[in-house]
Amino acid sequence: MEERLNKFIASSGVCSRRKADELIKRGLVKVNGKVVNELGIKINPEKDVIEVLGREIIKKDKKIYLKLYKPRGYLTQLGKDKFGRKTLEDLYKEVGIKDRIFPVGRLDYDSEGLLILTNDGDFADYVTHPKNNIKKTYIVKVKGRVNHKTFNRIRKGALLSDGFFKVDEVKILKKGKNYTVLEVVIHSGKKRILRRYLDYFNHPVERLKRIKIGLISLGDLKEKEWEKIDDNIINRMSKKKK
Secondary structure, eight states: OOEEHHHHHHHTTSOOHHHHHHHHHTTOEEETTEEEOOTTOEEOTTTOOEEETTEEOOOOOOOOEEEEEEOSSOBSSSSOOTTOOOBHHHHHHHHTOOSOOEESSOOOTTOEEEEEEESOHHHHHHHHOGGGOOOEEEEEEEESOOOHHHHHHHHHOEEETTEEEOOSEEEEEEEOSSEEEEEEEEOOOOTTHHHHHHHHTTOOEEEEEEEEETTEEOTTOOTTOEEEOOHHHHHHHHHHTO
8 A cells, every 4th residue: 555755764763754845955865775855655555665875764653642841952853963962872771762753843952841752743743833833832041131121022022134024922931130031822833933932122132941832731840851652642632623
């Protein structure tokens, strides 16, 4: 039975479908020893040999869903970093994760908190696709005391270099002498969007921690701790995409 190549790669636990498309376009996928870079190509999983980044892919049926507290100082990518920075590959080894799973979305090198890890490409695509507006909650410590006027401006949004951006929700949790702690909810997946947004208001981020994605929360996990996500939560989120 034929199957789209990007779907096969995603369901094998390598990456999401969109990421699979990127790999195909970059010529990093082979079918029966030949490089393919045409999107939409179909393959026969029973007969064809699929290689991604030089490794043969074997489809697995068991779906895995984990949540991990990523500390600061790790890139949200698999494989090695050309500059020698630590990546998820290093973190997996440190915390004992042996399954072939990939991160759902990203979390900046200097940011910490909740990462969802899975081998379910369809679920990953649903959570990360902009049209689904999956909300993410962050605790953000910024430099300086945010006054009432600036707080209202943060709520209303601003025009950044790549377009208008507005948070879904924001509230002040704490004010110190030279800092403010905010709880911010957004659904955008743009790179470093919260850091760039708060920079715009002259309140640069000093610490950023993600605590929730959709129905999945970080809970009581500490740095480098991980656990299986409750099946009921996955089922509830999966029902929404049907």
